[in-house]
Amino acid sequence: xxxxxxxxxxxxxxxxxxxxxxxxxxxxxxxxxxxxxxxxxxxxxxxxxxxxxxxxxxxxxxxxxxxxxxxxxxxxxxxxxxxxxxxxxxxxxxxxxxxxxxxxxxxxxxxxxxxxxxxxxxxxxxxxxxxxxxxxxxxxxxxxxxxxxxxxxxxxxxxxxxxxxxxxxxxxxxxxxxxxxxxxxxxxxxxxxxxxxxxxxxxxxxxxxxxxxxxxxxxxxxxxxxxxxxxxxxxxxxxxxxxxxxxxxxxxxxxxxxxxxxxx
Amino acid sequence: xxxxxxxxxxxxxxxxxxxxxxxxxxxxxxxxxxxxxxxxxxxxxxxxxxxxxxxxxxxxxxxxxxxxxxxxxxxxxxxxxxxxxxxxxxxxxxxxxxx
Numbered sequence: 001x002x003x004x005x006x007x008x009x010x011x012x013x014x015x016x017x018x019x020x021x022x023x024x025x026x027x028x029x030x031x032x033x034x035x036x037x038x039x040x041x042x043x044x045x046x047x048x049x050x051x052x053x054x055x056x057x058x059x060x061x062x063x064x065x066x067x068x069x070x071x072x073x074x075x076x077x078x079x080x081x082x083x084x085x086x087x088x089x090x091x092x093x094x095x096x097x098x099x100x101x102x103x104x105x106x107x108x109x110x111x112x113x114x115x116x117x118x119x120x121x122x123x124x125x126x127x128x129x130x131x132x133x134x135x136x137x138x139x140x141x142x143x144x145x146x147x148x149x150x151x152x153x154x155x156x157x158x159x160x161x162x163x164x165x166x167x168x169x170x171x172x173x174x175x176x177x178x179x180x181x182x183x184x185x186x187x188x189x190x191x192x193x194x195x196x197x198x199x200x201x202x203x204x205x206x207x208x209x210x211x212x213x214x215x216x217x218x219x220x221x222x223x224x225x226x227x228x229x230x231x232x233x234x235x236x237x238x239x240x241x242x243x244x245x246x247x248x249x250x251x252x253x254x255x256x257x258x259x260x261x262x263x264x
Numbered sequence: 265x266x267x268x269x270x271x272x273x274x275x276x277x278x279x280x281x282x283x284x285x286x287x288x289x290x291x292x293x294x295x296x297x298x299x300x301x302x303x304x305x306x307x308x309x310x311x312x313x314x315x316x317x318x319x320x321x322x323x324x325x326x327x328x329x330x331x332x333x334x335x336x337x338x339x340x341x342x343x344x345x346x347x348x349x350x351x352x353x354x355x356x357x358x359x360x361x362x363x
Contacts, residue, residue, distance in 0.1 A: 038328035
């Protein structure tokens, strides 16, 4: 019975996360919402989009190289972000997808980024695709690139950004994610510089949010954190957003990917 | 959106078939739409062509609903079909063999 086995695996993983043997209210709630998660529907729509011929070249994304070779999806998400030789930079999943849309499908960056983040009525292309690609890494351990000089550089930049206070409110990521035991409503605020907290979190992004029925991606998460910090909006797929995602994923490395997850 | 994907799995364990089915539907209520609700009204479950459940559901069910239920008996390979019909006459169905 797959559903039960999955439930058991989730329970185990959740129990392993905090030192306390007792399940917290957050965990009970998260387990409940995960049981009714419709993420698979997003994966199915993402697969359709992946194979759909689009753009001036009427090409699909099936030859998109996410780091494991053209069209190889198995385990590709778990190995991102990583350095790509063809563009000489580090890219995360969404940045790479955008790259494939502009190169393979011949679309302009402007057109492909017109509607990056969707809503409940109309999720975005990037959201569907992220769900599909990430789903192909279930069970694979997170192993983002951390060897190439540019990957190391991204990690260091991300780490600096995580602790860098800026903006009108003088906030850094660590202002919210720097102290254990904090929460916003029913969401715990994990100390993301600690592998113990980063691992279960990064293993479940991107994710479906039950409170507004949307599927949200990692680029959205970073974007929205900066909105909450009242800084100017970061550019999609920019060096800085990718650096921050690299830092978080490297901190979480070794954790078996079990997303796309379900969030409050 | 209404014709979006469905997904189902049916697993046999200890003489009971556990079915979990996902449906894509906006499931909009009277209040949300100011009088033009849009929701799945009927859900039908068939096992090997024979109707075993005819259910009526309401607007009170969430967007993209998930239904989980258990059927007594059943054997590996039995065909389970779940279909829905919404209040605008649109419908969708999916089939899965018991594993």
